[in-house]
Amino acid sequence: MTDASLEILPPTRLAIAYVPAYFRPALTLLLQIDMRFGDIVRTAREPMIAQIKMAWWRDAFAEAVDLRPKGEPLLQALTAVGGAIPLSALETLVSAWEELLGSDEWNQAVTDMHAQLRAEAIFQTYANWVGSAQDVRPIGRLWAIETLRTAFPQRVANSISAPLTALPKGRALRPLSILNMSVRTASGSRLVWHALTGL
Known part of the structure; x- marks a missing residue:
């Protein structure tokens, strides 16, 4: 990918390095699609424009592989990973991301729903890939809210939060x-130690 907005940051690259090789391209792509959607919300001057763009993506995902729009690198990458990422x-x-477009103010209810859906799409999908029966959505919700806060500091109040839960x-x-851990203000060395030991 050459799009600077899709550059994977070091903490996320560390996480991806621990993904089994077979699933690594799929998780990387899922995170990049998530980043693209965040960029759509951030750069759209009007909510309606963002809604139109999100509808385009929804339709593109639902199309048969050979009928998807050409020239979009993320869709090409989606074809390359086969059916690894479920349509759901x-x-x-x-x-x-559409959840954020219906409200000028992202209150606790809006951010909770956004975080719940992102946790389902990314964290729970990954858990399913590796055959885990554990519900990882609680840790995914915290990650989703904190990454949203980082990307949109003016729109996510400090009072909005998700509970800390035990790590798997x-x-x-x-x-x-x-x-x-990367959004729990862990230092770089602390994050690396967790990656190595799980502690």
Whole structure:
């Protein structure tokens, strides 16, 4: 990808490094699609423009592979990973960002719904890939709210939060615990130690 807005930041790259090789391209792509949607919300001058763009993505995902619009690198990458990312996850991710377009003020209820949907689309999808029965949406919700706060500091009040929950044990879910830890103001060295040990 050459789009600077889709550049994966170091904490997220660390998380991706712990993803089994087979699923690494799919999780990377899912996170990049999430970033693209955030960029749509951030740069749209009018909510209606953002809604039109999000509807375009929803339609593009639902199209048969050979009928998807050409020239969009993320759609090309989606074709390349085959059916690894379920349509339901993509549609849920669209819904997560659409949730923010219906309100001028992102209160606790709006951000909670956004975070719940993003956690379902990204964290729970990954847990399903690695065969985990653990519900990882609680740690995904915190990650979603804090990354939203970082991207939109003027629109997410400090009072809006998600509860801290225990991180999952075991290496299979380590990428998700790294993502969660990365928004808990953990230092770089602390994050690396967690990645190495799970502690």
